[in-house]
Amino acid sequence: MPVNITQVVEEVVTADPCLSYTLTSGLINYSALAIKIRPAVERLYGQSVRVNTIVQSLRRVSRSMTLTDYSVVAQSIASADYHIIQGIRERVFPVTELVEVFSNISKKGLPPDSTVIVFVADGLVTLLGDEQVFSVIGKREGDEEFTLLKIVLREAYAGLPGSSAYLAQVLGNNRITPRNIIRRGNQIFVVFRRRDSESLFRAIQTLQQPSPIRETTSN
Structure with a gap:
């Protein structure tokens, strides 16, 4: 990670x-x-x-750095376990509210099987969570709903660099544009809009077939 x-x-x-x-x-x-x-x-x-x-x-x-064996990176993605998690919502808020939000979560508690992903950029916090998370922090009108493709790399590939960036390029080569790609340890989360099921299933089909990464050349 x-x-x-x-x-x-x-x-x-x-x-x-x-x-x-x-x-x-x-x-x-x-x-x-x-x-x-x-x-x-x-x-x-x-x-x-x-x-x-x-x-x-x-x-x-x-x-x-040594040159990466991309056949190994491709195999790490193709041999991973794939899970689809529906009912994911997104909340974006200023970083100044982060302590308050997580204080509320800590007080009320979350079941151990809850899905929650947080990342910070440009002074804003993006929180992705399932129904259990949003039942704690409260739903708001305008919260967008997504589907997560959770890719769990096998233990042998857990520390392999380049997996998530490789995944992004392969999807891009196949004109599949997820909302976001987030890596946490040996898990990669690919975020799709709730109604974009066609891209979701095309992504699974594409990634489970090891693909050579497209090399770029300069003139």
Whole structure:
């Protein structure tokens, strides 16, 4: 699971064979690359990240990075367990309300099988939760409903970098655009709008067939 910026940067870079090769060769403009991958880094990390911080992480990654075997990454996704979780709602609120929201959750308690995912970016908190979570924090008019595709990687692949970023690129290559992709440990959550069942099932079919990642080339 990516737990710091350097791990997140490695996760993003290893999903692109062209970037991986260029980074390991040292023939790259770190600042330009940091700007390019910043949106993906912030999405996976869940918070805003400065370009200079990404540059420093890229330098660390370049010193220890080896080229990724994408057949292994593809196999990690194809052999994972897939679960569909319906009735997921989303609540977006200022980060200043985070303590109050979780204080209420702590007081009332949640069943151990509840699904709750939280990430922070640009001063806003996005909370995804099932009916049990929203029965505690209260439903509001305008709360949007989603379906989660929960992908559980096998233990042998739990620490493998590049899985979620690879997944995003493969789905994009097949014109499947989920609302979000979130990795937590050996679990990857792909968020779909409730009525977008066609994309959900196409995603499952696509990901369970190991696909070569599309390599990008520059002229």
